[in-house]
Amino acid sequence: xQQIFNFVIRNKTLLLFLLLFGIALSLxxxxxxxxxxxxxxxxxxxxxxxxxxxxxxxxxxDLKEQNLILVExxxxxREQLLNSSxxxxxxxxxxxxxDQRFEIISAEVYKNSYNSPNNYLTINRGKRDSIQQDxxxxxxxxxxxxxxxxxxxxxxxxxxxxxKSRINAKLKSSNQNGSLTWNTTSPYFAQLEDVSxxxxxxIGDTIVTGGQSAIFPKGIGIGKIESFTTDSTxxxxxxxxxxxxNMTTLQHVYIIINNNSEELKTLENLNNE
Amino acid sequence: xxxxxxxxxxxxxxxxxxxxxxCNNINFLGYINxxxxxxxxxLFPVNNNRLLFLILAFNLGLLVDMFLDSGGVHAxxxxxxxxxxxxxxxxxxxxxxxxxxxxxxxxxxxxLIMYVSGCVIFxxxxxxxxxxxxxxxxxxxxxxALFYSIFTVILCLLLILLFKTRK
Numbered sequence: 001x002q003q004i005f006n007f008v009i010r011n012k013t014l015l016l017f018l019l020l021f022g023i024a025l026s027l028x029x030x031x032x033x034x035x036x037x038x039x040x041x042x043x044x045x046x047x048x049x050x051x052x053x054x055x056x057x058x059x060x061x062d063l064k065e066q067n068l069i070l071v072e073x074x075x076x077x078r079e080q081l082l083n084s085s086x087x088x089x090x091x092x093x094x095x096x097x098x099d100q101r102f103e104i105i106s107a108e109v110y111k112n113s114y115n116s117p118n119n120y121l122t123i124n125r126g127k128r129d130s131i132q133q134d135x136x137x138x139x140x141x142x143x144x145x146x147x148x149x150x151x152x153x154x155x156x157x158x159x160x161x162x163x164k165s166r167i168n169a170k171l172k173s174s175n176q177n178g179s180l181t182w183n184t185t186s187p188y189f190a191q192l193e194d195v196s197x198x199x200x201x202x203i204g205d206t207i208v209t210g211g212q213s214a215i216f217p218k219g220i221g222i223g224k225i226e227s228f229t230t231d232s233t234x235x236x237x238x239x240x241x242x243x244x245x246n247m248t249t250l251q252h253v254y255i256i257i258n259n260n261s262e263e264l265k266t267l268e269n270l271n272n273e
Numbered sequence: 274x275x276x277x278x279x280x281x282x283x284x285x286x287x288x289x290x291x292x293x294x295x296c297n298n299i300n301f302l303g304y305i306n307x308x309x310x311x312x313x314x315x316l317f318p319v320n321n322n323r324l325l326f327l328i329l330a331f332n333l334g335l336l337v338d339m340f341l342d343s344g345g346v347h348a349x350x351x352x353x354x355x356x357x358x359x360x361x362x363x364x365x366x367x368x369x370x371x372x373x374x375x376x377x378x379x380x381x382x383x384x385l386i387m388y389v390s391g392c393v394i395f396x397x398x399x400x401x402x403x404x405x406x407x408x409x410x411x412x413x414x415x416x417x418a419l420f421y422s423i424f425t426v427i428l429c430l431l432l433i434l435l436f437k438t439r440k
Contacts, residue, residue, distance in 0.1 A: 012324060013323050013324060013327065013356070016324055016327050016328070017327055017352060017355075017356040020327060020328070020331040020348075020352045021349055021352050021353065021356075023331075023345065023348070024331070024334070024335075024345035024346075024348035024349030024352060025345065025349055025403075026345070027338070027344050027345025027348065028344040028345040028346055028349060028403045028406070029344075029406075030344065030345075031342075031343065031344025031345065031346075032344070032406055040335065040338050040339050040342075040344060040345065041339065041342050042339060042340055042341070042342050044339070046339070047339055047340050050290070050293065050294070050340070051340075054294050111340075113297070113341065113342075114304075115300065115303070115304035115305075115306065116341075116343065116404060117404060117405055118342075118343075120342035122342075156342055184413075187303075248300075
């Protein structure tokens with residue numbers, strides 16, 4: 001017994017080092033698997049508060065750019081409104097389907113990163129704004145990512161610029177599905193993998209979300225085809241996609257709440273069992 | 274003694290804030306951000322309690338991780354650097370290190386450069402190894418570690434020389 005105590009006291013530095021390094025290593029390993037980085041994340045009041053203070057100063061610097069983006073979006077929305085008027089008015093509203101399927105909440109980006117293998121954003125909405133894990137996040141131009149961790153006031157978003165993220169996407173022209181991944185090289189490009197060889201792929205075609213998951217509705221813009229290669233097996237295409245969003249200058253984002261997601265999830269779980 | 278404790282507490286907080294608010298938004302050449310918080314580990318008094326030093330380094334790394342959403346990457350690298358620091362001290366400063374009253378501001382500039390570069394490269398290799406976590410991307414790992422290290426070393430040396438105590 002005495003010898004054990006002596007051993008501990010003699011090697012206390014080494015033992016403490018091993019303990020702390022073990023903790024750090026387990027946290028790292030945990031952060032490499034999807035939706036497992038619960039403990040250490042920037043959705044807490046300390047980090048959120050600091051980022052909020054910094055953001056309240058920094059947001060003045062790109063007001064002009066943000067205004068332009070808003071005006072562009074308004075133009076699109078106005079066009080849609082004018083062109084759709086008179087089309088839907090003759091339809092009687094069925095009261096049993098009266099509830100909205102999607103709701104949208106706006107949020108401000110407090111922290112953005114795009115140069116590590118797994119990138120996260122921090123936004124100023126959290127549980128009290130009824131944000132939950134696995135809600136989709138978009139801007140007026142295209143998709144941004146998926147909500148990862150939430151605290152009371154803040155949330156982190158797993159960006160599409162992440163090795164962990166795989167998002168169902170399709171070619172807008174031919175409806176061929178694939179999954180959107182990122183090879184960590186450039187924040188302006190993502191890769192669309194597993195597109196069938198029979199798809200007609202043309203440079204400049206639009207890629208949109210596929211709508212096969214409950215996270216994103218169908219048809220939200222992602223990007224344009226920059227180039228494409230055939231896989232080593234020759235069965236599938238890997239497409240280089242130039243993203244519509246400039247992921248380096250995000251300021252205002254929208255969170256999509258799918259009111260049917262609970263129902264879809266329970267149904268899918270039933271199928272899995 | 275009291276003075277040293279206060280200055281280290283201030284250094285801890287200021288370096289953390291500088292790292293999080295300024296240095297993570299530099300994105301030099303599109304992606305390079307210096308990790309200047311290692312200055313705290315580099316300049317921590319040599320003769321002080323090593324257990325305390327390890328715990329402080331771990332907490333600093335963990336706070337940086339929290340701000341950057343990077344799991345335990347920086348905590349792991351910081352604790353390794355804190356544990357391995359005597360090796361770098363011995364390597365860079367030789368016998369002077371044994372006197373236990375090393376003042377970093379007054380040392381030979383060549384030895385200081387050796388010390389800072391050794392520590393920073395060691396720290397960055399661990400950071401990127403843990404971050405990428407894939408030995409097949411070793412080229413990317415080394416490339417990133419090299420570029421980030423150059424930037425961090427330059428910035429650290431400038432900051433250390435700028436804020437050195439004149440006596």
